Amino acid sequence: MKTISRLGLALLAATAFIHPLTAAPADSAELQALRDQVNALAQQIKVLSRQIEIKEEAATAAAATTPKITVSDKGVTLASQDGANSIKLRGLVQLDSRLFFGDGGGVNNNGFVLRRARIITEGTFAKNYSYQLVPEFGGSSVSILDANIGVTLDKSFQLKFGKFKSPVGLELLQSDSWTFFNERSIVTNLVPNRDLGVQASGDLLGGKLNYAAGIFGGVGDGGSSNNADFDNEKDLVARVLASPFKDAADSSLQGLSFGVSGSIGREKTAAGRTSGYKTDGQQTFFSYNSSVVSDGQVWRVSPQADYRNGSFGAIAEYVVSTVNVRPTATGAKKELQNKGWQLAAGYVLTGEDSSYNGVSPATNFNWEKGTWGAFEVTGRFANLKVDDAAFPLFASAATNADEASSFGAGLNWYLSKTVAFKFDYYQTHFGFNAAAPAVSGTQILRQDEKAFISRFQLAF
Amino acid sequence: MKFKTLLLSVLAVLAATAATAKTIELLNVSYDPTRELYVDYNKAFATYWKAKTGDDVVVKQSHGGSGKQARSVVDGLPADVVTLALAADVDALATNAHLIPADWQKRLPQNSAPYTSTIVFLVRKGNPKGIKDWDDLVKSGVSVITPNPKTSGGARWNYLAAWAYAKHKYGSDAAAQKFVGELYRNVPVLDSGARGSTVTFVQREIGDVAISWENEAFFALKEFGADKFEIVVPSISILAEPTVSVVDRVVKKKGTAEVAKAYLEYLYSDEGQDIAGRNYYRPRNPAIAAKYAANFPQLTLVTIDAEFGGWTKAQKTHFADGGVFDQIYAK
Structure with missing residues (x-):
């Protein structure tokens, strides 16, 4: 020029x-x-x-034919010009420090944990076909966390095939990056985690009603599928969540969603229905005897609600998990019903909106400019009660608690949308069956669990 | 009972009609200057096909530099048929993507070239630079418009016509290369296709002479005024044979093989040939060619096979990466 x-x-x-x-x-x-x-x-x-x-x-x-490359706090996306084909790379790294107080000192439970380390690959082909592949490198072993294919026929009807979260637990369905606390509440012990199956889902009534229903292989409480499900029994899982005031901009109820989820099926497995219920500090407070097998109907039901109003957010859920078990393969069958609930809330002190999809700081932390990101305070109460009938045939009263009640308080510092420090204090009080000895046979159950868990997180 | 029977019969006929009549969509991927030709031809073919089968045919057109269009098809553009500027570009569909068989050119008469054309000069009215033959194009101060042979089929015909002239006149390939090199030094703009070159010369008023498809030169006269431009016919030019082919793998997938084949065959019909003649392409049919003879001056036309050993050899020698054109234009 x-x-x-x-x-x-x-x-x-x-x-x-x-x-x-x-x-x-x-x-x-x-x-x-x-x-x-x-x-x-x-x-x-x-x-x-x-x-x-x-x-x-x-x-x-x-x-017109040059791919679009987008790099943002939501990851790296390569997409065709029309957006019909895309591949998106995201990541999640969480390094935790766990400190336990007043537990007698006999347990090696303090330390650092690489809680999650994931490279998330997802995207679409031909606009309507989506995929997600999530390997987990954190923890003690490498595993495939999610591997699924989606087919979108309409906003109101989408299909998903593969391994993904079973639609029961409210907090469980929330991204690992954006929960109020570093660890989900003890009620999550009672819902299935990732399972193999086929699910139909969609938004109805202009997004005011969301549904999901599917057939899954069936996993025990808090469990995930190990990528194979060869038994003949399956679980039907469904969830409906209503947001009736979604479009009422002036209403304080606009951010209210509530619903119910549940699963029903039959299971006949060589193992009990859970590998163990864990505290907020991720220590096991209850597990079935190793000889216990699952045999018969299993069902869960979970009323749940999520509320957001500006900087304030809250979730509440209640879960009943019922299982038919035998103390041994030939022992008498018994139906056990374990129950739990939680109420958690958060408030963003710096004024940003509380969201199911995390807090987006208005400004990023910048030492030179004097901006600090966003701060959120959180609180939670939760309880899990194991069926009294579990003792002593199915679990030892001497080494297990039959109830855990916990409260937690936390401070989340979002340096940016992608980087956060989270500091949580949890205290869990244990209850015991009448047959339990005065002093539990398990060291960590002899006193309340007091845990301080801090996390440095990168999520994009 | 009678009324019921009648009603059922009517419904059956309606259902059968609805079930059989259908709309078929074809994509014709063509080169730059054939837009007008295929607008006319598609209408005629749709009428013919409707009368023959009862089906509606909608033919979508895609135009651009011939080489570029061939690459698009190789890269996945779902063309039912290609009607490109030269056989080498259609060959690319066989060699680079196996979309058509290697012997595709044998499937239709005249080596699958239903009409021909040649290369002429388009100059401004009054021919201010006195352009008469190829030698005038290499003179100092003469600005020549021709597209890029890397992307345009027409440009490759232009290049080879100039080469053939120089070789005939000066006696060797070396002399021809020198001549063509001098010619391209007079080219200020390389468009990607023939229609782009027409825009450059006619609408942007750049250059003294445009080396052009004969049909494109006539198009410029018709569209932009015979009072503004005139055609100069050189002493020697080349017989340009645009070729056509069904894209086998696409039509098999889409289920359009029958109509795509008929679409190309109809180009050889009297009506197809007449439409070609009306759009300033030289018809193959002698009777129809005679009807339009006045439009087409007689001149010495060399052929790609006789002069250059066929398109495969010409493409490799002159237009492949590192070929003669790259050597010329790099200078």
Whole structure:
């Protein structure tokens, strides 16, 4: 463009030069030479303009097929121009520090834990086909956490195949990155985690009603599928969540969602229905005897609610988990019913909105600029009660608690949308069956669990 | 009972009609200057096909530089048929993507080239630079418009016509290369296709002469005024044979093989040939060619096979990466 400008100036100068010459007749050959020069310059300008035009046309044509690359706090996305095909890379790293107080000192439970380390690959093909692949490198072993394929027929009807979260627990369905606390509440012990299956889901009534229903292999309380389900028994799982005031902008109930979920099926497995119920500090306070097998109907039901209003957010859920078990493969069958609930809330001190999908700080932490990101305070009460009938045939009263009641308080510091420090204090009080000895056989159950868990998290 | 029978019969006929009549969509991926030709031809074919089968045919058109269009099809553009500027571009569908068989050119008469054209010069009215033959294009101060042979089929015909002239006149490939090199030094803008070059010359008023498809030169006269431009016919030019083919793998997948084949075959019909003649393409049918003879001056036309050993060899020698054109244009 600079070249064109220079040529344009030269053309103007030449034209200005010709004008007095025509006013005062001069040598005609010289005049013709100047005219030729002007024409040549005009032609050069046209050529340069056309070359730019051709380049722009080529760029426009190329843009139609050039993939879009987006790098943001939501990950790295490569997408076709029409957005129909995409691949998105995300990640999650959580490094935890666990400190336990007043537990007698006989338990090696203090330390650092790489709680989660995931590279998340997801995207779409032909607009309507989505996929997600999530390997987990955190913890003590590598595993495939999620691997699923989605087919979107309509907003109101989507199908998902593969391994993914079973739609029962409210807090469990929330992303690991954005829960109020570092660890989900003890009620999550009673709901299935990731399972193999097929699910239909969608939004109805303009998004005011969300449903999900599917057939899954069936996993025990708090458990995940190990990528194979060869038994003949399956679980039907369903959830409906209503947000009736979603469009009522002026209503304080706009952010209220409530619903119910449940599962029902039959299980006949060589193991009990849980590997153990864990405290907020991730220590096991209850597990079935190793000889216990599952045999018969299992069902769960969970009323649940989520509420958001500006900086305030809260969740509440109640779970009943029922299982038919035998103390041994040939022992008498017994139906056990374990129950739990939680109420958790958070308030963003810096004014940003509380959200099921995390807090987005208005400003990122920046030492030089004096901006601090966002701060959120959180609180929680929860309880889990094991069926009294579990003792002593199915679990030892001497080494297990039959109830855990916990409260937690936390402070979350969001340095940015992607980076956060989270500091939580949990205290859990244990209850015991009448047959339990005065002093529990398990060291960590002899006193309340007092745990301080801090986390440094990168999530994008 | 009679009324019931009648009603059922009517419903059955309606159902059968609804079940059989259908709309078929074809995509014709073509080169730059054939827009007008195929607008006319698609209408005629749709009428023909409707009368023959009862089905509606909607033909979508895609136009651009022939080489670029071929690459798009290789890359996945779902063309039912290609009607490209030269056989080498259609060959690319066989060699680079196995979309068509290697012997595709044998499937239709005249090596699958239902009409021909040649290369002429388009100059401004009055021919101010006195352009008469190829030699005038290499003179100092003459600005020549021709598209990029890397992307345009027409440009490759232009290049080879100039080469053939120089080789005939100066006696060697070396002399021809020097001549063509001098010619391209007079080219200020390389468009990606023939229609782009027409825009450059006619609408942007760049250049003294445009080397052009004969049909495109006539198009410029018709669209932009015979009082503004004139056609100059050189002493030697080349017989340009745009070729056509069904894209087998696409039509098999879409279930359009029958109609796609008929679409190309109909180009050889009297009506198809007449439409070609009306759009300034040289018809293959001698009777129809005679009807439009006045439009097409007689001149010496070399052929790609006789002069350059066929398109495969010409493509490799002149237009492949590192070929003669790259050597010329790099200078």
